[in-house]
Amino acid sequence: GQNIDQPTEMTATEGAIVQINCTYQTSGFNGLFWYQQHAGEAPTFLSYNVLDGLEEKGRFSSFLSRSKGYSYLLLKELQMKDSASYLCAVRQDSNYQLIWGAGTKLIIKP
Amino acid sequence: ETGVTQTPRHLVMGMTNKKSLKCEQHLGHNAMYWYKQSAKKPLELMFVYNFKEQTENNSVPSRFSPECPNSSHLFLHLHTLQPEDSALYLCASSQDPIGGLETQYFGPGTRLLVL
Numbered sequence: 001g002q003n004i005d006q007p008t009e010m011t012a013t014e015g016a017i018v019q020i021n022c023t024y025q026t027s028g029f030n031g032l033f034w035y036q037q038h039a040g041e042a043p044t045f046l047s048y049n050v051l052d053g054l055e056e057k058g059r060f061s062s063f064l065s066r067s068k069g070y071s072y073l074l075l076k077e078l079q080m081k082d083s084a085s086y087l088c089a090v091r092q093d094s095n096y097q098l099i100w101g102a103g104t105k106l107i108i109k110p
Numbered sequence: 111e112t113g114v115t116q117t118p119r120h121l122v123m124g125m126t127n128k129k130s131l132k133c134e135q136h137l138g139h140n141a142m143y144w145y146k147q148s149a150k151k152p153l154e155l156m157f158v159y160n161f162k163e164q165t166e167n168n169s170v171p172s173r174f175s176p177e178c179p180n181s182s183h184l185f186l187h188l189h190t191l192q193p194e195d196s197a198l199y200l201c202a203s204s205q206d207p208i209g210g211l212e213t214q215y216f217g218p219g220t221r222l223l224v225l
Contacts, residue, residue: 004152031212042114042200042216043153087153091212097166098214100153 002026004101006088011107012078020073020104022088030093034062034073037103038084046086047073075106083108113137114217116201122223123191131186131220133201140206142184143214144176147198159184191224198222 003025012018024032031050035043049055049064049071061074073086085103092099114135123129135142144156158166159178173195175187184201198221202214 008150033213040218042218044216045213048213089153095166096212097155097158098153102150102152 002099004088004090004099006086006101006104008102009105009107011109012075014078014080014108014110016078017074017076018078018106020075020086020088020106022071022073022101024069024071024088024090024099024101026069026090026092026099028093029066030091030096032062032064032071033089033091033098034071035087035089036084037087043087078108080108080110082106114201114203114215116199116217116220118220119218120221120223122225123188124225125191125193127188127191129188131188131199131201131222133184133186133217135182135184135201135203135215135217137203137205137215139203139215140181141204142178142181143202143204144174144184144186145200145202147200147219153200157186188222191222193224196222196224 005023033048034046036046037043047062049062054063059076064071085105087103088101089098117132141160143158146154155168156170157176162178173190177185198219200219201217204212204214
């Protein structure tokens with residue numbers, strides 16, 4: 001079966017670092033995406049990994065290990081505006097469609 | 111207008127009503143998608159259109175009927191819905207679902223409540 005797991009909710013402090021994990025079991029793999037979704041708004045693209053390793057983009061980094069079926073999103077220097085849900089999605093190699101995790105709600109406290 | 115727009119943003123309907131959701135993308139993309147998002151559940155892909163042709167229908171009940179008259183517009187016609195259909199309906203578009211990096215751009219969604 002197809003399965004993507006993320007923690008339901010995490011809490012972190014403003015200025016700190018937080019790591020959001022995503023594990024997946026899919027019948028095929030053609031890349032992993034992270035999206036950010038603020039309450040009541042559209043999901044917006046954050047990062048894409050298709051090869052193993054770390055992709056850094058400003059305060060956000062995303063890591064992938066295909067052999068372990070594992071990814072994480074690392075957020076540094078947390079700001080209050082980072083309070084949102086973070087969605088992990090795997091693109092299938094059969095039909096190129098995305099399979100989504102349920103999202104991790106990140107709460108930032110002062 | 112830029113990006114992906116959806117109307118209406120909120121909709122309340124009875125189980126016997128007929129309504130339509132509209133999505134428009136101003137990005138010049140070739141593929142459009144309908145997703146259902148329920149609280150604390152993963153996004154569920156409903157339909158995919160690529161160059162106006164439906165390429166995916168993920169076992170969606172016939173009370174949901176999509177229409178894609180051109181690459182920029184996508185509709186979801188609703189008829190005889192059930193309370194469990196209450197959810198956020200998201201539209202997305204992408205340039206090319208087959209080749210290379212495939213980033214989907216989402217609209218703000220229509221919050222649907224079925225009474």
